Every structure is written in structure tokens, then in C-alpha cells.
Amino acid sequence: MYAWPASEVPALPGSGRDLRIHDTATGGPITLDPGPVARIYVCGITPYDATHLGHAATYNAFDLVQRVWLDTKRQVHYVQNVTDVDDPLLERAERDGQDWTELAERETALFREDMTALRMLPPQHYIGAVEAIPGIVPLIERLRDCGAAYELEGDIYYSVESDPAFGKVSGLDAATMRRLFAERGGDPERPGKKNPLDPMLWLAAREGEPSWDGGSLGPGRPGWHIECVAIALDHLGMGFDVQGGGSDLAFPHHEMGASHAQTLTGEYPFAKAYVHAGMVALHGEKMSKSKGNLVFVSALRRDGVDPVAIRLALLAHHYRDNWEWTDAVLEEAAERLARWRSAVSRPDGPPADAVVEEIREALANDLDAPAALAAVDRWAAVQESEGGTDEGAPGLVSRAVDALLGIAL
Ligand code: 5CA
Ligand code: ZN
16 A cells, blocks of 8 residues: 655754663563664554544654654664454444445545644555455464464464463463453454464454455455564564554554464564553543544644644653543643744744754653653743844754654744
């Protein structure tokens, strides 16, 4: 699939810092040491509804990861999927009496527009589940042939017991795993499974549902976790630097994906860091398509809200925090944007070299965007109260917030 256009990332004087980031698997910060080409996989949307602010906040976090790496003069190899066939998408299409492919295409197109408006850097490979099926089938066949997968009434399940490292990504106890598996698309109650946590790899064709040629697996469609594994292995290989998503993906999705990949290749780890963003809530509950308590990026844009202000509202929260979207969050962001724009509108100002270093330092420290905003706020306040004589300082601040925070002033 095509992704979306990239906004240009200005080069800054000096050089950036290596990223220290919280890794869910080790439960603490690790300093990443990517090669000249840093590799990142970020789980994409299931396109049955428009991009809400929770999605936007999560993609913003991983956009910052890329910007920190680009500032260290590395290239970034970024892969993202689109889960363009899965139960929730088919259920929504059925409920609304529309064609599931049209629903997926329409919502994916809207996501591209939202990402472009928010100045999120596009992935080099933007891959749909459907287009990945020819690569998924042989992986499932291999898992079955090595005894790590089994058949149940025509469906194929992965056996979590085939992997001694299973559980190391999320570090959860058995009862929590079981609860989350049931809540997040798993089927622990199905009779005949070897272990209640075993996830579906291949769902045999059902009456009235789309299906594809599965070679020796028979006609059907892929499970969710193997989709991301196939796409990541195809485009990044094992041991890539970061796998990213919201905290609701740590278990089961990223746990199962790591387990599939490690069993398939005999190598460890799948990703060097598993990075998870907090959940954005509305009216006290996690924003989610299934609950319907959503604020859409596209709806705000239609109402004339500047997408730069939306992005600044996301950046005002640490990516790992759970936080609540309110009108006040957006108002504060719009006010801050106005202050910043006014501060950079003059040709000279207070020296800005230290501001650039403070933004770099803040982001390298587990993507502390609020601390980065505070550094710019301080500079803008001095500009406002005293001004300065440093020619080009406002331009440097503009370029720094553009390059490192994706904010166009
Ligand atoms: N297609 C799968 C990933 S392979 C999926 O989870 N799609 S999704 O559309 O449900 O979510 C896309 C991304 O947004 C995921 O990383 C998810 O964790 C994140 N996300 C969903 N809801 C929220 C929320 N309320 N706050 C923050 N992030 C969220
Ligand atoms: Zn995924």
C-alpha cells in the first residue's frame, strides 16, 4: 500500500543524543544503540473507524522516536501495518450493511490524511494484512511442521507451550494473561485447545466471510498476531530496534508476536525494545472504537482546529502516561502555539543554542516531550518580556521544534 507524504525534517547544528527508552520486557529504561539504519515496527490501525486522539497520541510517540534517531544522523527504516481484515472490521461492516473492503479503504484513506495533517513521518513500508497473506501462509506451515502449531476443527492454533520464552515481553501472571486474552480478541474458553492462551494463526473459511488460498492450510484468513510477525520479518528481520504500540498491545499482541517469531527463527529477541504508549481517555474511560467515546482527528480538523495545535496537545503529555482528553487540553495547546508563533515572528531573540540542547536532552530521556515544551516555553517567555539580540535565534527555535517535535510554527 502507499503510505502518505513526508514533511521535510530540517537538519540542526551539532548532533543528537542516543535514545534511552522504557522497555516493557525489561521493565526499565534501556539505551538503544541502533546501527546506521535504525529499525522500527509500529502496529497500525484496524480501519473500521476514523483516527481518534488515542491513536494519534500513540503514533506521535513513535514519530518522536524517529525524530530523535534522525537527529543522530541515522537513517530510519520504519514499517507499519494496516489490519485490513479482522473480526472487528468484518463485524462493523456487517452491522452497517457495507462492503468491508470499502470500509477499510475509506478509513485507511482518512488515516493517511490525518497523519499527513499531524506531520507524522510515513513508514517506508505500509503493508495491509490482505497483501501480506502470501507471506503469512508459509510461516504458519512452518510452525505446524515443527510441532509449534496444531489443528482444531480446521483452524490452526499456535501452542504457547512450544516457547520457553513465552511471557517475557509482558511479564504478567497467568490470571492476568487469561483475563486480557479474553478481553482482547482471544478465545480462552474454546474447548479442545491445548492451552487456553493459544492464539489463532489461521481461521478456516466461514460461510459469508472472506477467505484466501492457504495452501496446505486450506482456505481461510490469518490471525492477528502472525500478521505483524510476517510483515516485520519480511521488511526488518529479527532483532530490530523497537516494536511500538499502545499499552493495550503488550499482551497478548506483542507477547504472541515475539513468541511466534522466536519459535520460527530460533533467534532471540524479536525486538530489542517493546515500547508502549499510555491510553488516552474521554469522560473517564479509555477512548475506544468499541465503546464509541471518541474524538476524531478528522472531526477537529473539519471544525477548523489547527492540526499543529492538536499535535501540541498530544506533546503536552508524557507518552507513557494515561491521560484524559478535554477541551481545556486543546485550548491550552492553542494558546501555547500562539505564544510560540509570536515569539519566532521576530528576526532576533535570546540565544537559542541551549534550547536546542534542552529539547534534545528531554527527548533522549524516554521521550520527555513535556520537558521539551517547557524549554521552548521558557525561551518564548524571555523573548516576550525582554527580547534579545541574537540574530537567527527565532529561526533556530522554529527549525528545532519542527525537526524534533514535528511542530510547524
Ligand atoms: N491493528 C491493530 C494493531 S496490529 C490495532 O490495535 N489497531 S487499533 O486501531 O485498535 O489501534 C491502533 C493503535 O492505537 C494501537 O497501537 C493501539 O494500542 C492504539 N490505541 C488504541 N486506542 C488508544 C487510546 N485510547 N489511547 C492510546 N492509544 C490507543
Ligand atoms: Zn500489530
